[in-house]
Amino acid sequence: MxxxxxxxxxxxxxxxxxxxxxxxxxxxxxxxxxxxxxxxxxxxxxxxxxxxxxxxxxxxxxxxxxxxxxxxxxxxxxxxxxxxxxxxxxxxxxxxxxxxxxxxxxxxxxxxxxxxxxxxxxxxxxxxxxxxxxxxxxxxxxxxxxxxxxxxxxxxxxxxxxxxxxxxxxxxxxxAQNIALNELARQAVMADPVWDKGKYIKKNIQPKNGLAVARMVGHISYLSEKGMQEKFGRKLQERGDYDFSFNADFQVESYLRHQGFAFVERFDANSILYITRAMDYFxxxxxxxxxxxxxxxxxxxxxxxxxxxxxxxxxxxxxxxxxxxxxxxxxxxxxxxxxxxxxxxxxxxxxxxxxxxxxxxxxxxxxxxxxxxxx
Amino acid sequence: MKKEFKVIAELLPKNVRVLDVGCGDGSLMDLLIKEKNIEARGLEIKEEYVKKCIYKGLSVIEGNAETELHQFPDQSFDYVVLSQTLQAFYNPEKVLKELLRVGKSAIVSIPNFGYWKVRTSLLIFGKMPMTKTLPYNWHNTPNLHMCTIKDMFNFCNEKNIKIDKILGINEDKTSQIKRSNLEIKNLFSKIGIFLLS
Missing domain, CATH: 3.40.50.1820 (Alpha/Beta hydrolase fold, catalytic domain)
Structure with missing residues (x-):
């Protein structure tokens, strides 16, 4: 670097x-x-x-x-x-x-x-x-x-x-609420099998799915209920009707997925564990x-x-x-x-x-x- | 600069700690810092005023004096100033007691409802008074508990609050008010300033 x-x-x-x-x-x-x-x-x-x-x-x-x-x-x-x-x-x-x-x-x-x-x-x-x-x-x-x-x-x-x-x-x-949300983020990382007790780093891979979920949790907590409703409401993502699937039908889903997966490109999963812990201990x-x-x-x-x-x-x-x-x-x-x-x-x-x-x-x-x- | 602020500044000794409750845009705090080297802090409910104070580098806390004076420790200020706001509180007695808990002394000013122009407005015209110091209509006034200098005098005596000094302001004139001249000063003062402890 x-x-x-x-x-x-x-x-x-x-x-x-x-x-x-x-x-x-x-x-x-x-x-x-x-x-x-x-x-x-x-x-x-x-x-x-x-x-x-x-x-x-x-x-x-x-x-x-x-x-x-x-x-x-x-x-x-x-x-x-x-x-x-x-x-x-x-x-x-x-x-x-x-x-x-x-x-x-x-x-x-x-x-x-x-x-x-x-x-x-x-x-x-x-x-x-x-x-x-x-x-x-x-x-x-x-x-x-x-x-x-x-x-x-x-x-x-x-x-x-x-x-x-x-x-x-x-x-x-x-x-307690702050700790709970941080715990949710950590559990998401640790539940990803790729994480492997933090050893993924030696294999040069990243628990992307878990880390992305952790980031999504964060993003929800950074917005207000009203702000989120105004920004996304029930708007659909580039489609006229429901897909009847688990694709990102709603704009808010698409937003979270985008934020989550963009994040894994720049952040280390173990760092999320350590830094959220530091915040909880504060x-x-x-x-x-x-x-x-x-x-x-x-x-x-x-x-x-x-x-x-x-x-x-x-x-x-x-x-x-x-x-x-x-x-x-x-x-x-x-x-x-x-x-x-x-x-x-x-x-x-x-x-x-x-x-x-x-x-x-x-x-x-x-x-x-x-x-x-x-x- | 309001005449009232100059009078308040004259009442205060140098180098003391003052809390200005309802400090507005910080004009009084500014004056106290510059003229008396006073360590001044403010409490203000209006966001725009809070910001004005911050831009001037004054220390101000956004909050409601009715409910948030509890955050200041006992006797943490030498003086607490409350300028023309007592009448706007739901519970003026509670606020007054809080002022005297936080401050060793309190300076409280009130718009005097006993001023002759106020009295004539009601007597002659039969209308709720509107003056320079009381510019509101009956339906939009924030002043829930209007009182006269005499009312305030009696109230303090009833509640065993020690009155150290009362000043009356009429236009450019300031005069000291005592029991002996209370009736006449109550008629001719626009604003009453009470030094309490």
């Missing part, structure tokens, strides 16, 4: 599972330029199936980066002005240390010998990247969904390493003796929590609980709910009210951060 920037992380990292790792690759990408004052760096965290290619053409998939709607020259997060950094999560499959990488001990891909990692492990591995890039304090950390969780984790683990934080459509711990309150209040104590970081009214995966109520915890800790927090029918996916699609809000926040935070640095 060419076109992938990789940093070899030589310092050792003690994972939450107690295993120590060192000398592992972290794949990353940057956009824009770090200015002289170093006050314009934004660390973006990607979601479950994202990668480091935030905007522009993804050199591997040859498609637009996952956050092209929000990040780029002249966009809400303007790369003419800001230096945007994004790393592929460990456990992922876009060049960072993950289950498809070669285990030096056995000279074979890790598969299920890869350790179970956590959101904290993911975030801690990325801090090294900031050291490497020479950034002492970020302007902002942000991301949606699992990217939002990483933003919260970053602030809790590295207090005041960022001037501001914008966790989007996320929570401080995974709910519970910020468990990491601190005093719970969430302790997690956010002494924060000078300015937070903006954003939720979407039709998101049933990470509801407004859950996002507000994050706000309550930040308030209880005396942190500086803002909260906005974007009214939209586009569900959890709202942060990835063109949702003008959302884009205006993030632009307004980041631009105003940049002004404040510049002033702080001047003093």
């Amino acid at each position: 060419t076109n992938i920037k990789k940093l070899n992380i030589s310092k050792s990292l003690l994972l939450d599972c107690k295993q120590t790792i060192k000398d592992f690759p972290l794949a990353y990408e940057t956009y824009g330029k770090l200015n002289e004052n170093k006050d314009n760096a934004i660390l973006v965290f990607h979601a479950l199936t994202g990668d480091q290619f935030v905007t522009g053409l993804n050199p591997i998939t040859k498609k637009d980066g996952w956050w092209t709607t929000a990040v780029g020259p002249g966009k809400a997060i303007d790369t003419n002005k800001y230096f945007v950094i994004c790393a592929n999560v460990i456990g992922g499959c876009m060049g960072s240390w993950g289950p498809k990488e070669i285990d030096k001990k056995t000279n074979e891909p890790y598969g299920l010998n890869f350790p179970v990692i956590t959101i904290r492990d993911i975030v801690r591995s990325q801090e090294t990247l900031l050291e490497y890039l020479g950034i002492k304090k970020l302007l902002c950390v942000t991301g949606g969904s699992m990217g939002g969780m990483q933003s919260l984790q970053f602030c809790a683990t590295f207090p005041n390493r960022t001037f501001s934080a914008m966790p989007i459509a996320c929570s401080t711990s995974h709910s 519970d910020l309150s468990k990491q601190f003796k005093g719970g969430l209040t302790e997690a956010f104590k002494n924060q000078k970081t300015k937070f903006l929590v954003i939720s979407f009214s039709s998101d049933w995966l990470y509801t407004t109520k859950e996002n507000k609980e994050t706000v309550i915890a930040l308030n209880a800790a005396g942190a500086d927090v803002s909260f906005a709910e974007i009214k939209t029918d586009k569900g959890h996916d709202s942060f990835l699609v063109n949702e003008p009210e959302f884009l205006k809000t993030i632009k307004g926040f980041i631009d105003s935070m940049h002004l404040k951060f510049k002033n702080e640095k001047r003093i």
